[in-house]
Amino acid sequence: MPLIKFIEHDGTAHDIQANNGDSIMITAINNLVPGIDADCGGECSCATCHVIVDSAWTEKVGTQSENENAMLDLNPDREENSRLSCQIEVSDELDGIVINLPEFQY
């Protein structure tokens, strides 16, 4: 079970043992990590599961689809490593990944 480290905007950290195959979003939701709304349930329809992946992990989480990119494009808090966490699948590759949470979801 890979370990995911979520860091809230205020610095509070949550170390979560995640299940392979779940998305990062589902992992946060099932463990009551604050800061992710995920209103659409993982369909890339709402952009309320925005996270900022620690730059050391950029390559391992893979690239985003054009649709995901478009959903994030106008987010005022977007950073270079911004992703929608419903679009990242947990695997052993991601063991130890650091996920930063934005202050707001839009």
Added chain:
Amino acid sequence: MAAMVIVGGGQAAGQNVASLRQAGYEGEIVLIGDESHPPYQRPPLSKQYLSGEHGVERVHLRPLTFYEDKNIDLKLGVTVTDIDTQSHHVKCSSGEDFEYEKLLIATGSRPRILNAPGSDLPGIFYLRTIDDVDRIREAMAAARSVCIVGGGYIGLEVASVAITSGLNVTVLEMEDRILQRVTTPEMSTFYHELHTSHGVNILTNTAVQGFSGDSKVEQVLCGEQSIDADLVIVGIGIIPNVELADAAGIHCENGIVVDDHCQTSEADVFAAGDCSNHPNPILQRRLRLESVPNAMEQARVAAANMLGGDESYSSIPWFWSDQYDLKLQMVGFSSDGDTQVLRGDKSANQFAVFYLKDGAVVAVDAVNSPREFMVCKQLSGKTVDQTRLQDPNVDLKTLLQT
């Protein structure tokens, strides 16, 4: 000891119990739902769950183990029969009785039933629950033709799944256009042509007068013509479940009336989701919405206020619908606009129609155009340069900066 009691087992209920625990509440939480499933997402039911793309666990909001781990008592398959707001008690069909400290009513809504001769024949379905869709999928697997009564979003999403899986599909719409209740004539025309191009037979101005068949439905009767169908799916709107609240003396009027704190007319009783009639401070009118984002956000606000907080619900409504490979994302209500501004290319199935009132953006219908959807969430209520808005070469970010 008195508990946080949630009546209902849908998305608002599921989000509310999670929000209560997330906020640090450690007391007893009881969720009473009349379905046998833990809280689940309804939007995929007419989309990926119907098509088989998602399994049942994928649509559950959270796994059953979540509720065990968080010490949330799920009473599933149990109906609340009575609320006593004086003594703060709810009575259940199981004979159980719970005392509440705070109560959330999240009873949702139910499909409007079509009453016509033959409407009780087997093979006629409504689509609201996992169990409904399990029955529909079984019937669809053995069917060659399906007739959908009602050209709303549910009906059209089902049409898209059914025709894609090889069935003959007819959609019957009473009004002179599909989506009449929820969108503009232009968008209705676009979706009509989309479905027609995929082979769906859409009959407008067509009211169902009855059904016929021997042991199950075989024909849908509409005046002079009849439609052959191995199964029928009726999607003609929903009705908020207010009867329980109404019987308890809670003020109901087109839904359970709440204030911006999700508070009902009775002390310590809150309501959220499809069943609530709530004020929208942005639109400056009351709304009763059939929408997941509304259910989720109201549930969060209600949780905060059930714990003594002071949070207001104030969100611009938004919606989405998936048909074929088109994702429609909507913000606000197009009927609030006086002007339409088209951005993009309708013939390429990638466009957005912005709706403006007195020059200010009030709504958008965005087809395969997530940037336009996201920009509308932020532009809502703001005046924009229409010439620049309609020019796809103008970066939307620059519109946000002005």
